[in-house]
Amino acid sequence: MSLTLAIVGRPNVGKSTLFNRLVGKRLALVDDQPGVTRDLREGAARLGDLRFTVIDTAGLEEATDDSLQGRMRRLTERAVDMADICLFMIDARVGVTPTDEVFAEILRKRSAHVILAANKAEGAAADAGLIEAYALGLGEPVRLSAEHGEGLNELYEQLMPIADAHDAAAESTAPETDVAVDEAGETEAGATEITEAKPLQVAVVGRPNAGKSTLINKIVGEERLLTGPEAGITRDAISLRSDWLGTPMRIFDTAGMRKKAKVQGKLEKLSVSDGLRAVKFAEVVVVLLDAAIPFEQQDLRIADLAEREGRAVVVAVNKWDVEEHKQHKLRDLKEAFDRLLPQLRGAPLVTVSARTGRGLDRLHDAILRAHDVWNRRVPTAALNRWLTGMLEQHPPPAPQGRRIKLRYMTQAKTRPPGFVVMCSHPDKMPDSYSRYLVNGLRDDFDMPGTPIRLTLRGQG
Numbered sequence: 449m450s451l452t453l454a455i456v457g458r459p460n461v462g463k464s465t466l467f468n469r470l471v472g473k474r475l476a477l478v479d480d481q482p483g484v485t486r487d488l489r490e491g492a493a494r495l496g497d498l499r500f501t502v503i504d505t506a507g508l509e510e511a512t513d514d515s516l517q518g519r520m521r522r523l524t525e526r527a528v529d530m531a532d533i534c535l536f537m538i539d540a541r542v543g544v545t546p547t548d549e550v551f552a553e554i555l556r557k558r559s560a561h562v563i564l565a566a567n568k569a570e571g572a573a574a575d576a577g578l579i580e581a582y583a584l585g586l587g588e589p590v591r592l593s594a595e596h597g598e599g600l601n602e603l604y605e606q607l608m609p610i611a612d613a614h615d616a617a618a619e620s621t622a623p624e625t626d627v628a629v630d631e632a633g634e635t636e637a638g639a640t641e642i643t644e645a646k647p648l649q650v651a652v653v654g655r656p657n658a659g660k661s662t663l664i665n666k667i668v669g670e671e672r673l674l675t676g677p678e679a680g681i682t683r684d685a686i687s688l689r690s691d692w693l694g695t696p697m698r699i700f701d702t703a704g705m706r707k708k709a710k711v712q713g714k715l716e717k718l719s720v721s722d723g724l725r726a727v728k729f730a731e732v733v734v735v736l737l738d739a740a741i742p743f744e745q746q747d748l749r750i751a752d753l754a755e756r757e758g759r760a761v762v763v764a765v766n767k768w769d770v771e772e773h774k775q776h777k778l779r780d781l782k783e784a785f786d787r788l789l790p791q792l793r794g795a796p797l798v799t800v801s802a803r804t805g806r807g808l809d810r811l812h813d814a815i816l817r818a819h820d821v822w823n824r825r826v827p828t829a830a831l832n833r834w835l836t837g838m839l840e841q842h843p844p845p846a847p848q849g850r851r852i853k854l855r856y857m858t859q860a861k862t863r864p865p866g867f868v869v870m871c872s873h874p875d876k877m878p879d880s881y882s883r884y885l886v887n888g889l890r891d892d893f894d895m896p897g898t899p900i901r902l903t904l905r906g907q908g
């Protein structure tokens with residue numbers, strides 16, 4: 449199954465030019481294929497060592513009739529549904545137009561992977577448009593010139609991890625569909641409806657014997673539903689569906705994965721990577737600690753990994769039922785947390801007993817809150833007002849007598865929140881000033897615990 453990339457965007461931004469560049473002479477016109485109209489072209493593309501299928505939606509002429517928007521929308525939606533990745537192209541010389549906004553809206557709702565490309569970006573005329581592109585909330589734009597072949601490296605950098613994940617998924621056995629068991633215990637074919645509720649993806653990680661299996665069993669309880677791998681998850685991942693306290697969740701069971709591997713004699717291969725894999729696919733990672741031996745090396749490593757992978761993190765301290773000096777212990781835990789995991793400042797720390805079920809309602813709420821923060825979007829206007837205040841309060845340094853100017857800020861992505869600041873001499877900015885901004889964002893926009901990414905961009 450080849451990876452498919454659709455190039456979408458309004459007429460005249462340069463979609464065909466990029467299509468031709470990616471396909472070269474390997475063009476295969478497939479417009480006689482069922483379901484593909486003349487409006488869509490398909491070709492075998494190559495970029496570095498990547499091979500994929502590219503779909504071009506360039507069949508639309510620039511037209512003035514009212515129906516253009518409707519046709520464009522339908523065509524785009526079809527291309528998006530056919531593709532694994534969408535490359536959304538805007539014209540950096542023109543900047544973001546209202547039509548571009550319409551596209552962005554469709555893509556935000558409909559596509560799992562979007563790469564934003566600001567085309568015609570050769571030369572300085574593109575700078576303003578490039579800045580506007582950040583505010584579309586589709587991540588960092590690739591600065592592209594399809595005509596001159598510039599920015600293809602950057603495009604490659606963005607494509608590669610998605611292609612890797614796609615390959616990993618294709619390697620796995622054919623994905624089984626979710627099977628839901630209703631209250632009468634009968635298998636029901638209407639399971640797709642449940643899947644569409646888009647369960648929150650949670651991984652429970654921690655050292656052996658922390659109590660992961662006990663916790664997951666308690667959460668999933670009697671309605672334990674063992675489901676097969678989802679698309680994108682390699683064959684040994686085990687996840688469980690649960691409507692925990694009314695919230696649809698998919699919980700990755702790393703302990704279960706290990707146990708299954710043991711049975712199959714594959715322990716060695718899996719034990720290294722199972723926690724890691726669960727972290728990669730989760731939205732929220734619950735780091736489960738044993739209250740008797742908290743914050744061991746292994747715990748710290750996995751919490752740090754979750755942060756670096758950009759996941760929302762909740763720390764749960766288990767076996768609280770047998771803890772004798774609870775107040776004292778809690779103070780120590782919080783102190784150790786702040787000291788050992790400063791990168792997760794403000795992340796929730798919840799005490800639980802997987803055995804008795806005590807504290808699990810608080811764990812549930814902490815997961816929802818962490819997920820919420822992870823998805824938070826701060827409006828551009830509010831950010832720039834905030835930035836002005838921060839600059840006044842504590843002006844940026846002036847290396848070699850030249851003050852670094854921070855001009856504009858926008859949130860380029862969520863999950864986790866990612867911000868971009870346009871500034872002069874980004875390479876001269878000391879880490880301490882970036883930390884000042886990140887900590888300020890965390891406090892002032894109420895984003896405890898979540899990883900926050902801050903990128904400095906020079907202009908011109």
Ligand code: GDP
Pocket residue numbers: 457458459460461462463464465466506567568569570592593594595596
């Ligand atoms: P489409 O309608 O989106 O498929 O756009 P086309 O690929 O047909 O390009 C529209 C126009 O933009 C053509 O005149 C191209 O030569 C021009 N164009 C495409 N890419 C670039 C670029 O990177 N820089 C500049 N300056 N012009 C470009």
Ligand code: GDP
Pocket residue numbers: 654655656657658659660661662663703766767768769770800801802803804
């Ligand atoms: P895993 O290896 O992380 O999956 O850990 P298990 O769920 O297999 O639990 C390891 C051991 O800790 C078992 O003996 C459990 O009964 C025990 N355990 C798990 N949760 C609790 C708890 O909340 N309190 C106490 N006292 N023991 C627990």
